[in-house]
Amino acid sequence: EPEVTQTPSHQVTQMGQEVILRCVPISNHLYFYWYRQILGQKVEFLVSFYNNEISEKSEIFDDQFSVERPDGSNFTLKIRSTKLEDSAMYFCASSSGQGDTDTQYFGPGTRLTVL
Amino acid sequence: AQSVTQLDSHVSVSEGTPVLLRCNYSSSYSPSLFWYVQHPNKGLQLLLKYTSAATLVKGINGFEAEFKKSETSFHLTKPSAHMSDAAEYFCVVRWNQAGTALIFGKGTTLSVSS
Numbered sequence: 001e002p003e004v005t006q007t008p009s010h011q012v013t014q015m016g017q018e019v020i021l022r023c024v025p026i027s028n029h030l031y032f033y034w035y036r037q038i039l040g041q042k043v044e045f046l047v048s049f050y051n052n053e054i055s056e057k058s059e060i061f062d063d064q065f066s067v068e069r070p071d072g073s074n075f076t077l078k079i080r081s082t083k084l085e086d087s088a089m090y091f092c093a094s095s096s097g098q099g100d101t102d103t104q105y106f107g108p109g110t111r112l113t114v115l
Numbered sequence: 116a117q118s119v120t121q122l123d124s125h126v127s128v129s130e131g132t133p134v135l136l137r138c139n140y141s142s143s144y145s146p147s148l149f150w151y152v153q154h155p156n157k158g159l160q161l162l163l164k165y166t167s168a169a170t171l172v173k174g175i176n177g178f179e180a181e182f183k184k185s186e187t188s189f190h191l192t193k194p195s196a197h198m199s200d201a202a203e204y205f206c207v208v209r210w211n212q213a214g215t216a217l218i219f220g221k222g223t224t225l226s227v228s229s
Contacts, residue, residue: 031214043159043205045216056215091159095214101166102213103149108158 002026004107006092012113013082021077021110023092032075033093033104034067036060043091049075050097082114117142119208121220129228134178134193136223138206141187147209148189149217150180154202162204165189176200201227 005024013019025032034046047057049067066078075094079086089111093104122137140146148165163174170182176199180191189206206220 033216035217042221043219045218048214048216050214058216093159097214099213101164102147102209103161103164104217105161106151106159 004092004094004105006090006107006110008110009108010111010113012115015084015114016081019079019082019112021079021090021092021112023075023077023107024073025075025092025094026105027073029094029096029105031055031095031097031102031104032067032069033095034077035091035093035106036088037091037109038085038088046077079112082112084114087112087114117146117208117210117218119206119218119220121204121206121223123223124221125224125226127226127228128196130198131195134191134196134200134225136191136204136206136225138189138191138220139187140189140206140208142208142210145182145184148180148182149207149209150174150178150189150191151205151207151219152202153205153222159205162191196225196227198227198229201225 007022032049035043037043045058047061048055064080068076089109091109092107095102095104119140150162151159152162162178163172165172165182173179178193203222205222207217
């Protein structure tokens with residue numbers, strides 16, 4: 001069964017450094033998403049991406065964040081200058097975008113630790 | 116304001132007994148509704164989804180949920196808990212069309228004792 005994959009599984013970085021989180025969505029899906037889950041809190045939407053542009057973003061997704069689909073398979077989230085509060089589990093998801101039955105399938109997550 | 120509320124942060128049951136995880140949403144119309152499960156150190160797995168075809172939805176691993184518009188509820192049930200059901204469960208809504216954000220409840224931790 002097709003699945004969303006994410007790399008790395010765990011990333012440790014110093015405050016102020018740039019990080020890039022990588023995702024490979026399910027191959028025939030058209031919509032791509034990033035969510036995050038700070039430890040002990042609920043899962044929060046960051047951004048959705050369709051047709052090579054951002055289709056929706058939350059207040060969390062400020063100028064420090066960017067997304068890109070650099071080739072036909074990868075979808076990346078870049079955090080330009082990490083802060084301590086960026087420490088969280090980041091989940092990538094993808095969906096086909098087909099009507100009421102549209103379902104977002106999630107990857108296993110990347111745990112980002114900012115020191 | 117539109118919101119999704121999971122009424123219990125933690126539910127404990129014994130193996131073989133029924134499971135009830137409660138979820139309410141507030142909206143003037145019917146959103147798309149989902150339950151996802153997260154096992155320790157794992158990603159988010161879809162359990163089931165409501166798509167307006169039927170109010171009683173069956174999912175994986177024996178779980179089911181009933182959409183009740185009059186009560187704005189979408190509670191998750193299972194007749195008989197198994198040890199492997201111990202996990203975090205999220206009630207999730209999508210207010211708008213396909214391809215838009217999912218809004219997660221705060222989650223319910225299910226513990227199953229032998």
